Every structure is written in structure tokens, then in C-alpha cells.
Ligand SMILES: NC(=[NH2+])NCCC[C@H](N)C(=O)O
Ligand SMILES: O=C(O)CCC(=O)C(=O)O
């Protein structure tokens with residue numbers, strides 16, 4: 203359960219990357235300090251900033267730049283890569299298509315998922331079968347995003363090693379059959395700026411993305427540097443700004459971590475409101491379990507939480523399909 207935090211911690215994860223292949227990483231002083239901070243952040247805020255991630259700033263900036271370019275295209279151009287049930291929910295969705303808490307969100311987006319071959323998981327995987335449909339301009343769009351995704355997978359794995367240690371488990375607790383073959387998601391999101399003068403009263407139509415938790419393990423958000431729009435809810439119900447901090451990703455934990463940790467770590471509600479006059483782009487990368495992973499509390503977490511499982515097991519792909527198919531009215 204989140205505390206009454208007023209700000210989000212910044213965690214330098216470099217030691218986790220440096221010691222990634224070291225079988226004795228858990229004994230390293232630098233690693234021990236990162237692990238301590240991760241544990242505190244997961245217990246108190248469920249959100250933190252990641253620095254020392256080693257991903258080139260130029261690549262991070264270019265990913266946002268081409269996303270701005272795509273959303274500034276004419277509507278007809280964007281509709282050429284339209285998302286539908288037939289595309290496996292991959293592609294472009296216009297403003298208002300995504301529904302959160304029963305209301306249309308004020309954002310447009312391009313959704314991408316790890317590729318899934320037809321029949322890979324039988325009937326339960328069918329809704330998300332397919333390959334991504336990328337914009338054709340600029341010509342290096344696909345290559346750029348794939349390079350970016352590869353680096354974010356590596357970074358996420360390192361952070362998950364830190365969390366596994368923070369929970370008192372083996373460093374590789376989330377690897378292999380758990381999330382070693384991650385069913386990652388990348389969302390390119392655009393939030394229109396607000397043009398009209400606003401009264402103090404917030405209107406529904408102003409919500410860029412309604413309050414929600416993320417579905418899987420770990421989210422890494424690459425957001426425009428000059429606009430504060432992402433907000434995180436603390437225990438008293440106050441919305442705390444996750445304002446951009448140069449050189450960092452905003453990182454938060456998802457629904458599956460709550461089950462695996464038997465409630466030790468819980469995802470925090472967050473929402474997006476773009477009150478700026480400028481168009482805002484953000485690109486969350488979701489590091490998720492394998493599609494067919496059965497998620498149930500780890501024994502080493504049950505030991506610390508009364509010895510009995512507080513949550514029923516969930517197949518990650520079932521959870522995802524349920525979310526995706528109710529996010530859109532098609
Ligand atoms: N994949 C996401 N995290 N999407 C953002 C959350 C909004 C989505 N409509 C929901 O209700 O869950
Ligand atoms: O736009 C953002 O900053 C975050 C978006 C988000 O929370 C999501 O897509 O799950």
C-alpha cells in the first residue's frame with residue numbers, strides 16, 4: 203500500500219548493470235545500496251526515477267522526435283496503420299478510442315507488442331496474434347524502435363534482478379519461464395495540448411489517460427522534457443506529479459508483481475492530464491511476464507507474509523487479453 207509520499211525517489215541503477223553477469227552480484231556494495239532503494243520505493247511509492255541506465259540520450263530523444271512527427275501527420279495518413287481486432291490490437295488508435303474507467307481518454311497512440319505467430323498459444327492467445335504495423339516514415343522507424351526495445355529489455359531485466367534480491371529471492375527469480383521471454387508492450391502516445399482557458403473544475407474530457415495501474419511487471423516511461431502531466435496517487439488520494447527529470451525514465455511496477463510478491467509490492471494508481479498548451483508525447487515500455495506464465499505468489503514472499511497465498515494464480519496472457527479487449531469499443 204502506498205504511503206503519503208510527496209515526491210518520487212531517484213535511483214541510480216548503474217551497479218545492477220555493471221554486475222549483471224556477476225554470480226556474486228548480491229554481495230557487491232553498490233548493488234546492495236540499489237537493492238535497498240528499490241525495496242523502499244516499491245513499498246512506499248510503487249514509482250521511482252531510473253538514472254544511470256546507460257541508454258544513449260540521443261536514442262531516447264529520437265524515439266520521442268519521430269513519435270511527434272508521426273502524430274503530426276494528417277489523420278488519413280495515420281489511419282493507414284489503424285489498429286483493429288484483425289491486426290491483433292497493433293497499430294494506430296485515434297483520440298477517444300481508448301477507454302479507461304468507462305470514459306474515452308484524450309490521447310492517440312500506436313500500440314506495439316512482441317510478435318506472436320498464429321497458433322503460438324492456442325485459443326487464448328488468438329486476440330493478440332500478429333506482427334506490428336509501423337509507420338513508413340521516417341524509413342528507419344521500425345529499426346529505431348526495435349533497437350530501443352532491445353535496450354529497454356536489458357535494462358528491465360537488470361532492474362528485475364535488483365527487485366528479486368530486494369525480495370530476498372534469487373537474482374534470477376523473474377527469468378526463464380517467468381519473464382525470460384517477455385511479452386513486452388510499447389505504446390507511443392500523444393496527448394493534445396489544451397487550447398481553451400480552464401476553470402478550476404477539471405472536466406472529464408481533460409483526462410489524457412484515466413486512473414489505472416499497469417498490467418505486468420515494470421514500466422519505463424520516456425516523456426517529453428518540458429511538460430508535467432503524469433500524476434501518481436498517494437495514500438491520502440493526493441496526485442503527486444511525476445514531472446520529467448532529464449536523463450531519467452519514470453519507472454513503476456505492475457499488477458503481476460503484486461501477485462508474485464503476495465502483496466509486498468503493489469502497483470500505484472496513476473493518470474495523465476496535459477494542462478500545457480503544447481502537444482505532449484510519452485512512450486511507455488512495459489516489461490511483462492511471458493505470455494503463458496502462471497503467476498502465483500513466490501514461496502520466499504509467502505514466508506514473509508503469513509505463509510498463505512493472498513491472491514489466486516493468474517495466467518498473464520489472460521489478464522492482458524481481458525484488459526486489451528475491454529480497452530476499446532470496436
Ligand atoms: N496498457 C496501458 N497501461 N494502458 C493505459 C491504461 C488505460 C487503459 N484503458 C486501462 O484501463 O487499463
Ligand atoms: O503518458 C504517460 O506519462 C504514462 C502513460 C501510462 O500510464 C500508460 O500508458 O500506462
Ligand SMILES: [Fe+2]
Nearest residue numbers: 414415416472
Ligand atoms: Fe500506466
